[in-house]
Amino acid sequence: MLQVCQPLFRHYGGHRTFHGPIATLKCFEDNSLVSDQLGQPGQGRILVVDGGGSLRCAMLGDILAQKAVDNGWAGILMFGCIRDAEEIGKMELGVLALATIPRKSVKKGRGDSGEPVTFAGVTFRPGEWLYADPDGAVVLPQKAR
Numbered sequence: 001m002l003q004v005c006q007p008l009f010r011h012y013g014g015h016r017t018f019h020g021p022i023a024t025l026k027c028f029e030d031n032s033l034v035s036d037q038l039g040q041p042g043q044g045r046i047l048v049v050d051g052g053g054s055l056r057c058a059m060l061g062d063i064l065a066q067k068a069v070d071n072g073w074a075g076i077l078m079f080g081c082i083r084d085a086e087e088i089g090k091m092e093l094g095v096l097a098l099a100t101i102p103r104k105s106v107k108k109g110r111g112d113s114g115e116p117v118t119f120a121g122v123t124f125r126p127g128e129w130l131y132a133d134p135d136g137a138v139v140l141p142q143k144a145r
Contacts, residue, residue, distance in 0.1 A: 009096040018094030020074040027111025042073030050117035051080025058083035
């Protein structure tokens with residue numbers, strides 16, 4: 001069944017249209033796992049990060065976004081904030097996030113990966129497909145593609 005994300009997100013990456021299978025993280029105001037995951041081969045996947053909707057710190061900046069590009073990630077959906085938006089906007093990467101803020105996150109290695117996460121009216125499961133364009137983002141189950 002098609003799931004449609006609530007219109008909470010803004011496009012920040014150089015690609016406003018992107019798609020791929022989902023990988024998930026849940027981490028609140030700690031981007032250690034984001035860095036770890038983006039250091040792995042992306043293989044065209046979309047990293048969906050449940051940052052708890054925090055507007056207090058950035059979970060992604062230009063260094064991690066470049067890591068995503070270098071490792072073959074198609075995009076990032078961040079339920080939280082990013083920073084370095086101007087630089088990220090020049091990258092070959094799709095990035096959707098709530099807002100920007102210059103404050104860095106902590107780095108304590110806390111969070112979970114590979115589990116379903118729910119926000120913006122959608123449950124994101126690893127292996128399902130996310131499709132994003134200027135109108136927003138939708139998720140389809142693996143079988144429905």
